[in-house]
Amino acid sequence: MADDGGDDLAVRLVAGGATMLALSTLADSGMEHYRGSFRNPAMVLPLASSSMAIAFNGRRLARPRPGERTGPLVSHLTSTATGLIGLGFHFYNVTKRPGGLGFTNLFYGAPAGAPFALTMAGLFGSVADRLARGKRRLGPMHVTSGRAIGALTSFGLIGTVAEAALLHFRGAYHNPAMWFPVILPPAAAASMARDVIDDTPRAVTTALLGATAAMGLIGAGFHAYGVSRNMGGWKNWRQNFLVGPPVPAPPAFTGIAIAGLGALLLMKRRQAK
Amino acid sequence: MAIDDPQREPRAGAGRAPDVMRPGGWVPMREYREDEAVDFAIVGTGAGGGTLACKLAEAGFSVVAFDAGPYWRPLEDFASDECEQQKLYWTDDRIVDGDHPLKMGANNSGRSVGGSTVHFAMVSLRFRPEHFRTRSTLGYGVDWPIDWREMWRYYDEVERTLHISGPVRYPWGPDRGRYPLRAHPLNAAAEYLARGAEALGIDWTETPIATLSAPVGRSHPCVYRGFCVTGCSTNAKQSVLVTWLPRALKAGAEIRDLAMVGRVETKNGRCTGVHYHREGAWRFQKARNVVVAGYAIETPRLLLNSANQEFPEGLANSSGLVGKNLMTQLNQAAWGQVDDEVRSYKGPPSLAISEHWNYTDAGKDYHGGWSYMSQGPLPQVWAKSLAGGRGLWGQALIDEMARNNHSVGLKMVGEVLPYERNRVTLADETDQYGLRIPRITFSMGPNEQAMIDHAVDFMDRSLEATGARERWKEMDDTAHLNGTARMGDDPATSVVDADCRSWDIPNLWICDGSVFPTVGGVNPSLTIQAIACRTGDRIAEMSRKGEL
Numbered sequence: 071m072a073d074d075g076g077d078d079l080a081v082r083l084v085a086g087g088a089t090m091l092a093l094s095t096l097a098d099s100g101m102e103h104y105r106g107s108f109r110n111p112a113m114v115l116p117l118a119s120s121s122m123a124i125a126f127n128g129r130r131l132a133r134p135r136p137g138e139r140t141g142p143l144v145s146h147l148t149s150t151a152t153g154l155i156g157l158g159f160h161f162y163n164v165t166k167r168p169g170g171l172g173f174t175n176l177f178y179g180a181p182a183g184a185p186f187a188l189t190m191a192g193l194f195g196s197v198a199d200r201l202a203r204g205k206r207r208l209g210p211m212h213v214t215s216g217r218a219i220g221a222l223t224s225f226g227l228i229g230t231v232a233e234a235a236l237l238h239f240r241g242a243y244h245n246p247a248m249w250f251p252v253i254l255p256p257a258a259a260a261s262m263a264r265d266v267i268d269d270t271p272r273a274v275t276t277a278l279l280g281a282t283a284a285m286g287l288i289g290a291g292f293h294a295y296g297v298s299r300n301m302g303g304w305k306n307w308r309q310n311f312l313v314g315p316p317v318p319a320p321p322a323f324t325g326i327a328i329a330g331l332g333a334l335l336l337m338k339r340r341q342a343k
Numbered sequence: 344m345a346i347d348d349p350q351r352e353p354r355a356g357a358g359r360a361p362d363v364m365r366p367g368g369w370v371p372m373r374e375y376r377e378d379e380a381v382d383f384a385i386v387g388t389g390a391g392g393g394t395l396a397c398k399l400a401e402a403g404f405s406v407v408a409f410d411a412g413p414y415w416r417p418l419e420d421f422a423s424d425e426c427e428q429q430k431l432y433w434t435d436d437r438i439v440d441g442d443h444p445l446k447m448g449a450n451n452s453g454r455s456v457g458g459s460t461v462h463f464a465m466v467s468l469r470f471r472p473e474h475f476r477t478r479s480t481l482g483y484g485v486d487w488p489i490d491w492r493e494m495w496r497y498y499d500e501v502e503r504t505l506h507i508s509g510p511v512r513y514p515w516g517p518d519r520g521r522y523p524l525r526a527h528p529l530n531a532a533a534e535y536l537a538r539g540a541e542a543l544g545i546d547w548t549e550t551p552i553a554t555l556s557a558p559v560g561r562s563h564p565c566v567y568r569g570f571c572v573t574g575c576s577t578n579a580k581q582s583v584l585v586t587w588l589p590r591a592l593k594a595g596a597e598i599r600d601l602a603m604v605g606r607v608e609t610k611n612g613r614c615t616g617v618h619y620h621r622e623g624a625w626r627f628q629k630a631r632n633v634v635v636a637g638y639a640i641e642t643p644r645l646l647l648n649s650a651n652q653e654f655p656e657g658l659a660n661s662s663g664l665v666g667k668n669l670m671t672q673l674n675q676a677a678w679g680q681v682d683d684e685v686r687s688y689k690g691p692p693s694l695a696i697s698e699h700w701n702y703t704d705a706g707k708d709y710h711g712g713w714s715y716m717s718q719g720p721l722p723q724v725w726a727k728s729l730a731g732g733r734g735l736w737g738q739a740l741i742d743e744m745a746r747n748n749h750s751v752g753l754k755m756v757g758e759v760l761p762y763e764r765n766r767v768t769l770a771d772e773t774d775q776y777g778l779r780i781p782r783i784t785f786s787m788g789p790n791e792q793a794m795i796d797h798a799v800d801f802m803d804r805s806l807e808a809t810g811a812r813e814r815w816k817e818m819d820d821t822a823h824l825n826g827t828a829r830m831g832d833d834p835a836t837s838v839v840d841a842d843c844r845s846w847d848i849p850n851l852w853i854c855d856g857s858v859f860p861t862v863g864g865v866n867p868s869l870t871i872q873a874i875a876c877r878t879g880d881r882i883a884e885m886s887r888k889g890e891l
Contacts (some may be wrong), residue, residue, distance in 0.1 A: 168529070168537035173511045174549055178528035242524045244557040299558040301566045301577050313566075 077201065077339065078134045080332040083197035084219060085130035087329025089174045090321055091191035092123035092149070097318030098184050105312045112159065116188055118150040119145070123188075127195050135202050142199045151191030156185030160289035177240040183233030187322040190226045197222070200281025201336075216336030220266040223330030227282070230322050241315070247292055250285055255323055258282045262330055271337040279334070283327035349420065350430065353457075353601045353622065360592055363585045364561040364578060366419040373595045373652035376573055377628050381405040384617050384630035386604040388630030389458015390871040391855030392636030393583035393591070394501075398879025400594035404886075407597045407628055409619055411641075412454035414600035415461065421574030425723040428573035431455055431462045433779070437640065438770045442786035443821075445671055449572065449724075451823040452638065456600050457584025460868060461637070464572045465553040465580055466693050466756075467507050468865035469498045471516060471712060474758075477861055480526070483710035483790075484760055484861040488832045488841035489877070495519070497873035502551075505581040505775075505872075506559050509551030510725025515702045517536035524556045527565060532687035532717040532723030535751045545699040550716060552691055553581040553868075567690035567718065569585065583872075590881035605778045607633050607649040607658055607851070614658075614851050620776050632891070634843075636855040639669060639824035643767040643857065644781040649787035657858065659828070659838050659845040659853070666767040666827050669785060670862045673757030674822040675795050676718065676728075677802035678750060685751045693754075700798065701864035711758030712864030713800055718752040725750070732817035751811055755803040756822065757794050758864045759787070767827050823867050842881040843874065850891070854878050 094117060103113040126145040129136060164179035197219055200208045211218040227308050234251040243249060258278035265275050298314040299306050311317070347354075354361045355372060362368030382404035385392045394698040396408040413430075415421070421428060433452035435515045439445050453459030472491035477484035498518055502509075509522030526549035529537065533549075540547035554565040554575070565579040578585055588598065602621040607614055614633040619626055635642050643666035647657035657665050693716035701712035720728060722744070729735045731741050765786065769779040799816045806814055831837025834846035839858055856871050863870070885891050 102861060138830045168534050168541065174526050174529065175523060240525045244524075244559065296558075300565040301579075 075108050077336070080216070080268065080335045080339070081134040081198050081202045082131055083332030083335060084194050084201065085127045085134070087129040087327070087332065088191045088194035088198060089124055089131055089326060090246045090325030092120040092127060094235045094318050094322040094325060095184055095188045095191060096120035096124060098187075098316055100311060101316065101318065102184065104182075104335070110159075110168070115152050116156055116185065119148045120191065123149045123195055125175040127191070130198055130202060139203070142195065142205070146192045147336045148192070148194040149195060150189050153185045153189030153192060155184060156188060160185055166167065170263060176236055181233060181237070183230060183319065183322070186229050186233070187325070189231075190222075190326060193222060194325075196210065199200060212337065215340060216271075216333045217266045217269060219333035219336065220262050220330065223326055223333055224259040224263040224266070227262075227323070227330075230326060231255050231259070231274050251289060251320065251323065254278070254285055255282045255327075262333075265334070265337065267339065271334045271341065276331065276334055279327045279330045283284075283324045283331070286321045286324030286327065289323065290317050293317045295322060346367040349600070349861065351496075353599070355416040355598050355600045360598055361414050361416050362590060363416055364418070366416060368416070369823070370589070372592050372597055374597050375405060376587045377626060380629040380631045381407050381568045382614065382630070383632045383634055384483070384628050385409065385634040385636055386607075386617060387458060387636035387638065387641070387855060388456050388583065388588060388598060389453065389636065389638060389855065390460050390583055390868050391638075391875045392479050392634065393457060393460075393543065394875035395634060395636065395854045395879050396596050396598070397587040397591040398589045398876055399596065399882060400596035401533065402879060402883035402886075405595070407599060407630070408591070409460070409602040409604050409617065410456045412456055414456040414598070414602065415574065415584065417574060417576055417578050421570070421576040422856040423568070423570055423576065425573060425721050428462070428570070431574055435774055436772065437780055438772070438782040439785070440782065440860070441765065441784040445783055445821060447640075447783070450674065450820070451671065452640065452825045455584065456598060457582050457588060460582040461466070461584050462573050463582070463868055464595070464693055466696075466866040466867070467502065467505060467553045468696075468698070468715065469516065469519065469816070470478065470494065470863040470865060470870055471698075474712065474861060474863040477710075481704065481710065485829075485831070488830055488862050493877065494870070494873055498869060499874045500876050501869055501872040504586055505553040506555055508552050508556040510549045513700045514546040514548050514855055522551055527552065527554070527556050527567075527691065527694055529694050530567070530687065530690040530717075530719070531683060531685040531691070532719055532751055535681070535685070535806070535809050535811070536695040536697065536715075536717040536753060538809045539753070540697050540699075542808035543761060543805055545697055547695055547697045550693050550696040552598060552693070554691055555579045555581065565691070567733050569688045569690060571691045571719075572724075572876040573721075581727055586823050603647065603776055604645060604774055607645065609651060609653055609658065609848065612653065612848060614848060629723055632850040632852065634852040634854050636853070637643050638855050639827045639857050640767055640781050640783060642853060642855060643827040644769065644779075647769050648778055654847070661847045662747045662835055664763075664838050667763045667765075668826040669765040669767055669824065670759045670761055670826040670859070671785065671793055671821040672759060672823045672862055672867075673713065673755055673791060673798070675757070675799050676752050676754040676817040676820065677799055677806055677814060678752040678817060679806040679814040680746065680748065680749055681809070681811050682750050684748050686748050687717070687719040687751060688721050689719065693717055697867070700801070702805055707797065709790045709797065711760065711794060713755045713757035713798050714793060714864050715753050715755045715798065718754045720752075722747065728817055728844035732819060733815055751806065751809075753805060755798040755802065756866055757791075758862055758865060759799055759827055760790055761788075761829070761861060762788060823856070823862070825856040825859035825862045825867055828853045829860045830858040831860060832879060842885070843878045852878065852882075
């Protein structure tokens with residue numbers, strides 16, 4: 071099984087998803103933390119760990135089974151830990167503001183979505199690592215069946231949808247296209263969850279995940295258009311790129327969806343045997 | 344090359360009006376002949392007149408709206424300079440007297456197409472429901488002839504049109520629909536209000552405000568430039584100039600800028616049109632109906648200046664109330680100094696608000712309500728506050744100005760009761776058009792003094808609770824004007840009915856803040872526009888029934 075070409079593709083997909091998530095996090099946190107003047111030195115951590123995640127997952131994407139073990143392990147643990155610590159920091163940032171855990175602070179305080187994406191990059195990276203090394207488990211998670219990765223995909227999609235829903239609500243859904251990321255990925259997540267529960271990979275899930283992956287890239291285009299709708303448009307890019315909407319955020323959907331395709335592939339391979 | 348100066352040469356005409364959304368742009372404009380009566384001649388294009396012009400034109404009436412001021416294109420005409428933007432205020436000669444003479448200008452008047460909304464602070468609040476029936480429910484003031492639930496519906500319409508950015512849930516009053524756009528982020532000045540309110544155990548919220556938090560049409564979201572109480576050069580500000588008037592033009596209304604209406608003509612007890620001064624000459628526009636919407640000073644002035652043999656005491660004045668019951672709003676403030684760099688001039692000045700004392704009656708030794716908001720004065724206004732309100736001058740003023748970035752303040756908007764003695768009359772002096780100028784007489788009563796004492800003390804304690812030091816109170820300031828042609832149910836005690844129709848002259852209407860019987864404890868612009876929307880709907884309905 072370890073030398074199975076199909077599993078190599080699955081490893082590539084999961085590692086590719088992790089790479090995309092890390093890319094999204096690097097660009098997003100780079101932009102937002104630059105905007106925040108790196109006031110807290112810890113604000114460089116996600117840049118460092120997402121860069122490392124891009125390097126190791128990217129390498130795995132190119133060559134699924136390199137011999138090294140320690141580097142990837144350190145990288146994925148760092149990503150997961152940095153993401154979780156970041157979630158804590160961002161939560162604290164929101165609650166310390168006047169009004170506490172209210173809508174305005176959730177809109178304008180530090181976002182939960184970015185550190186969440188880094189955590190997901192760490193988890194998917196670890197999964198790809200275990201798969202590549204022919205290991206069956208990652209802690210309690212049984213990785214080779216594809217079901218656990220599928221569940222992780224559903225969870226990741228829902229978390230990312232929550233962030234998009236909140237911030238698109240903040241933008242009052244002024245463009246009808248803003249409804250896409252709160253309708254399509256939940257459908258993909260639900261379909262994936264059903265496949266995981268039934269242990270039956272369905273074509274419709276592949277289609278929905280593919281559409282979600284495409285939507286993430288198209289979303290970056292929409293966000294670029296959103297930047298152009300600020301005063302001065304792209305001519306004033308140095309300000310408006312920071313004002314948002316964040317161009318690197320939507321591809322996080324792409325990353326999770328691609329990893330989900332890897333999970334589906336594993337499920338299909340196993341059932342075909 | 345000729346300089347395009349909208350203060351010297353009218354821009355609207357020759358079949359086109361300025362496009363407020365594009366530098367140098369134009370939009371087509373229908374034009375009406377002067378010798379053929381239009382359905383409505385509207386005097387004034389601000390919150391009352393501009394809104395009504397849109398509603399009436401969209402209802403299919405022929406409308407010509409006059410404004411004494413210029414037709415600006417915000418994107419190119421408003422420099423980021425407080426001095427330059429003095430051009431937006433009505434600074435013609437007036438005489439002010441009484442025990443507390445009103446300061447006229449930035450706080451209470453505008454002279455532009457779009458009226459004062461071109462430089463208003465964008466704070467868009469609903470009256471407290473009880474404040475439409477203060478006499479019956481709270482035992483002071485006078486009742487409005489309109490039910491609050493009806494006003495609530497029109498507030499909805501105005502809030503949608505202006506794309507108000509507001510909190511997800513408003514803490515006071517009956518339920519209201521969600522604001523069309525989400526609230527803006529708080530600036531540091533607003534955070535000080537929030538912290539103080541939380542320390543004193545009262546509610547606060549993000550101020551519902553007429554500047555965009557998301558792009559709408561060709562308007563960008565607010566860039567928090569801070570020139571909010573002057574002209575907004577980004578068009579995020581949802582003034583009448585950029586919201587109702589483009590719609591009015593599209594629906595076939597004509598707008599005549601730099602057109603000062605001096606007299607409303609009547610014959611056999613009905614209006615026949617208006618005399619107006621434009622491009623150096625007096626002209627006459629025939630009209631089947633005339634709407635006066637010049638705000639609390641110019642409206643009574645025009646009605647009184649239009650006195651003739653039929654109406655020797657001025658138009659619509661059988662009750663003798665035209666010009667009387669002038670109300671302003673209390674605008675006192677508490678200020679302090681903090682360690683944080685506040686830079687309160689960043690973003691809209693009033694991003695946080697508490698209406699606690701507008702809705703709570705217990706614990707007051709006075710009638711009426713007041714709200715208070717965070718503040719963000721630009722340097723010139725701040726210097727005036729320090730010089731006029733605190734008495735600093737010379738080096739002391741310079742030193743204090745240097746600490747501007749650490750100053751933080753709260754300002755009230757408080758209810759002034761209607762008193763007949765507070766009024767607008769005509770002085771003997773005349774202005775550049777040969778029209779008698781207004782004399783504005785205003786004195787506060789003991790009720791206002793008691794409210795100020797309570798409010799300023801409370802705001803001071805709120806600042807103290809946030810750790811602000813060197814606190815001081817700015818006691819001499821007012822804002823907004825209302826009254827002088829109040830609406831009511833009884834021709835003997837009011838000037839117009841609930842539809843803003845004159846009791847005396849059936850085709851004369853008054854539609855602006857003049858018709859307010861009471862002012863409530865919040866900024867009036869949203870209510871003026873809501874009344875204009877209601878009046879537009881009522882006129883259309885009356886027209887269908889043949890009652891015009």
